[in-house]
Amino acid sequence: MTGELSPIPDNIPVSEFMLNDFYGRDPLRESRDPFTCGLSGKTYSGPEVAQRVDLLSRALAKEFSWAPNKGTEWDKTVAIFSLNTIDTLPLSWAVHELGGIVSPANAAYSAAELKHQLLDSKAKALFTCLPLLSTTLEAASMAGFPKDRIYLLELPVQLTGGASTPAQYKTVSQFIESGKAHPKLEKLNWGGGESGRRTAFLCYSSGTSGLPKGVMISHRNVIANVLQIKAFEKDYRGSLPAPENYSRYSEVSLGLLPQSHIYALVVMCHAGPYRGDQIIVLPKFELKTYLAAIQNFKIHSLFLVPPIIITMLRNHEICKTYNLSSVKSLFTGAAPLGVETATDFIKMYPNVTVRQGYGLTETSTVVASTHPTDILLGSSGTLIPGVEARILTPEGEEVKDYDTPGELVVRSPSVVLGYLNNEKANKETFEDGWMRTGDEAVIRLGPNNTEHVFIVDRIKELIKVKGLQVAPAELEAHLLSHPAVADCAVIAIPDEAAGEVPKAIVVKSGSAGKDDEQTAQSIKKYVEEHKARHKWLKGGIRFVDAVPKSPSGKILRRLIRDQEKEQRRRAGAKL
Known part of the structure; x- marks a missing residue:
């Protein structure tokens, strides 16, 4: 052949x-x-x-x-x-x-x-x-x-x-x-x-x-x-x-x-x-x-x-x-x-x-x-x-x-x-x-x-938006320089048009305001002003009390993805 x-x-x-x-x-x-x-x-x-x-x-x-x-x-x-x-x-x-x-x-x-x-x-x-x-x-x-x-x-x-x-x-x-x-x-x-x-x-x-x-x-x-x-x-x-x-x-x-x-x-x-x-x-x-x-x-x-x-x-x-x-x-x-x-x-x-x-x-x-x-x-x-x-x-x-x-x-x-x-x-x-x-x-x-060959999942952490790579670590480092962010993790969520889009899981800092929507918009704008369009937080932001991590400090992304998947299932979203 x-x-x-x-x-x-x-x-x-x-x-x-x-x-x-x-x-x-x-x-x-x-x-x-x-x-x-x-x-x-x-x-x-x-x-x-x-x-x-x-x-x-x-x-x-x-x-x-x-x-x-x-x-x-x-x-x-x-x-x-x-x-x-x-x-x-x-x-x-x-x-x-x-x-x-x-x-x-x-x-x-x-x-x-x-x-x-x-x-x-x-x-x-x-x-x-x-x-x-x-x-x-x-x-x-x-x-x-x-x-x-x-x-x-x-x-x-x-x-x-x-x-x-x-x-x-x-x-x-x-x-x-x-x-x-x-x-x-x-x-x-x-x-x-x-x-x-x-x-x-x-x-x-x-x-x-x-x-x-x-x-x-x-x-x-x-x-x-x-x-x-x-x-x-x-x-x-x-x-x-x-x-x-x-x-x-x-x-x-x-x-x-x-x-x-x-x-x-x-x-x-x-x-x-x-x-x-x-x-x-x-x-x-x-x-x-x-x-x-x-x-x-x-x-x-x-x-x-x-x-x-x-x-x-x-x-x-x-x-x-x-x-x-x-x-x-x-x-x-x-x-x-x-x-x-x-x-x-x-x-x-x-x-x-x-x-x-x-x-x-x-x-x-x-x-x-x-x-x-x-x-x-x-x-x-x-x-x-x-x-x-x-x-x-x-x-x-x-x-x-x-x-x-x-x-x-x-x-x-x-x-x-x-x-x-x-x-x-x-x-x-x-x-x-x-x-x-x-x-x-x-x-x-x-x-x-x-x-x-069937590719069934990614072991690596990369997010692919319209075929372009987005490294969670890069976005996380940028988000941590925002005054309202104390800790964060970035994961991929499914998107029908782009394949995947980034979503941020954020722990607010003490200086963050009480209005979550206003804080989220400020964080999104911060990314949009410094990063290419495919790296924007099109998946949104979810505020949490703590980012799940292993004893060594490694972000437990699979756990976060599973939590997100369960939330989307409950909301009737396409998984």
């Missing part, structure tokens, strides 16, 4: 792998355009992208006095804080051509959150976009980051309202133009194993618990996962007819999800173009714009998260006014998709195959995926080539039986180098190539007698 995993190059950067036909990618000159703007239609062919990367790398080398084979990757770290653009990945690959690191930041970040990433990553330059410029400048001021190292990625006029770019900020287009005047750079001279040792992307994740940590993703990690994804579907795609004007099968895919998120970064932005697919890039989700892009570009594959699927179901009358007949496949990840939701979607769109995948930032994305010929709703699919998995009991014993839950532990060439400057988290998460996912899973046999 799946193909054999190809040898994984270990002496080249991601950019070389993506832009050179020698490493098995769909030939550049025969491929669809890699990235096309879903608003303006602006696009570049594969060879044009390669040329833009070359010119951009020359200009960056001149701007920062960087050279491909001088210094370490940590001397050449570039942060990208932007809405999706067609130049985000070419910019990333230009940095990789210089042997540098790209650290993508979530476009929903507040200034304080961006400041943390700038300081932790020790970024030397920052690329942003006009709509996020004010947040960027605030974060830069807080971090002591030089304003003359802030640059702009251009967005379509539909998003900027025709506003002109401030003259003091150099744009990616200006860099590319100036690159024509600079000499061609020498190639990176890497020996065997080098791409497995060097960090390509520094993505921020809460890991299995705690505050956001820099995840060091090597060039080989990304290359490996792209080859794993290709091998998983090679035979299936090879059996499909080539579209008109193309010599082999390829498709048009949606590039809506944030390019800072590992799901979009690897699955869409690397695996897609590598296989010859065209990615229709949308800066952010807006229902009618999204539907228009599907209709106008005849998109075949939708890469989504469950909240967008729910939005489509709730707005079926609007969706019916657009021609979505080109869509043949829907792939969802970042958060579990319920069987009921998947079934409802199939009823409305019977010609669309619904698939699901499972992965983490720490596995450089995909661990398991639904094969197009082996669909089992509710399942995260089967392990992709090159991945090994174990299910462990809390005592560390390996589970041998089907339908028996335990922690999913995986080993794969895509498992990352580790967390930046965090040995404690590294010891808790990684051991001898194995990675503890913090997720409780079971293995079940599917109709085709294949082993499917």
Whole structure:
């Protein structure tokens, strides 16, 4: 059903792998355009992208006095804080051509959150976009980051309202133009194993618990996962007819999800173009714009998260006014998709195959995926080539039986180098190539007698709001700095649209007023003023006399969740 995993190059950067036909990618000159703007239609062919990367790398080398084979990757770290653009990945690959690191930041970040990433990553330059410029400048001021190292990625006029770019900020287009005047750079001279040792992307994740940590993703990690994804579907795609004007099968895919998120970064932005697919890039989700892009570009594959699927179901009358007949496949990840939701979607769109995948930032994305010929709703699919998995009991014993839950532990060439400057988290998460996912899973046999992975619960404390991670510890630390909060705990409660939302359990301090509603509003506002929207306390606040804790002081989250569940049951809420 799946193909054999190809040898994984270990002496080249991601950019070389993506832009050179020698490493098995769909030939550049025969491929669809890699990235096309879903608003303006602006696009570049594969060879044009390669040329833009070359010119951009020359200009960056001149701007920062960087050279491909001088210094370490940590001397050449570039942060990208932007809405999706067609130049985000070419910019990333230009940095990789210089042997540098790209650290993508979530476009929903507040200034304080961006400041943390700038300081932790020790970024030397920052690329942003006009709509996020004010947040960027605030974060830069807080971090002591030089304003003359802030640059702009251009967005379509539909998003900027025709506003002109401030003259003091150099744009990616200006860099590319100036690159024509600079000499061609020498190639990176890497020996065997080098791409497995060097960090390509520094993505921020809460890991299995705690505050956001820099995840060091090597060039080989990304290359490996792209080859794993290709091998998983090679035979299936090879059996499909080539579209008109193309010599082999390829498709048009949606590039809506944030390019800072590992799901979009690897699955869409690397695996897609590598296989010859065209990615229709949308800066952010807006229902009618999204539907228009599907209709106008005849998109075949939708890469989504469950909240967008729910939005489509709730707005079926609007969706019916657009021609979505080109869509043949829907792939969802970042958060579990319920069987009921998947079934409802199939009823409305019977010609669309619904698939699901499972992965983490720490596995450089995909661990398991639904094969197009082996669909089992509710399942995260089967392990992709090159991945090994174990299910462990809390005592560390390996589970041998089907339908028996335990922690999913995986080993794969895509498992990352580790967390930046965090040995404690590294010891808790990684051991001898194995990675503890913090997720409780079971293995079940599917109709085709294949082993499917079902994620049944999270052992880790993370809350997932629309596929975005929220660390309770981060919110708790922030809440404790509010004068009305003496103690607190943050848990997830179910939400039909977002999957989960944070709820705070709060012990009021002596200085808090007697009006609980007024105090709650003050606390909510405090979070909203300092945190990204997905971290807001949409689940509300409940005041208690004491937060349940173990003798060692650890918050008893499971007990709190059980209490909340019982309260919702009594109130008749959906559990």
